[in-house]
Amino acid sequence: MCFKAQQIYKVVYKLGVVMPLIPRWRYMTDATKAVVKKADFSAFLIILSLTILRAFLNWIIIAVIIYAALQFLNRKQAMAELLT
Numbered sequence: 001m002c003f004k005a006q007q008i009y010k011v012v013y014k015l016g017v018v019m020p021l022i023p024r025w026r027y028m029t030d031a032t033k034a035v036v037k038k039a040d041f042s043a044f045l046i047i048l049s050l051t052i053l054r055a056f057l058n059w060i061i062i063a064v065i066i067y068a069a070l071q072f073l074n075r076k077q078a079m080a081e082l083l084t
Helices: 003-015 030-052 054-083
Strands: none
Touching: 030 054
């Protein structure tokens, strides 16, 4: 962080100014607030599930690739039988 940024940070910190993530929250309608909260909850669940299932993620990806390859080979074999 450069010197000027450090000075600004110190001034803002001393004044107790907190920058909100959504600056217009109080002006938003209830429906818009609900959408933001729902998206926040969904993002939290995705991060939590990826954290828990991180050990299994590689195996899941490998299983999906194998499944797709088998489906492709079965379709190719069925097409060959259909043509003969």
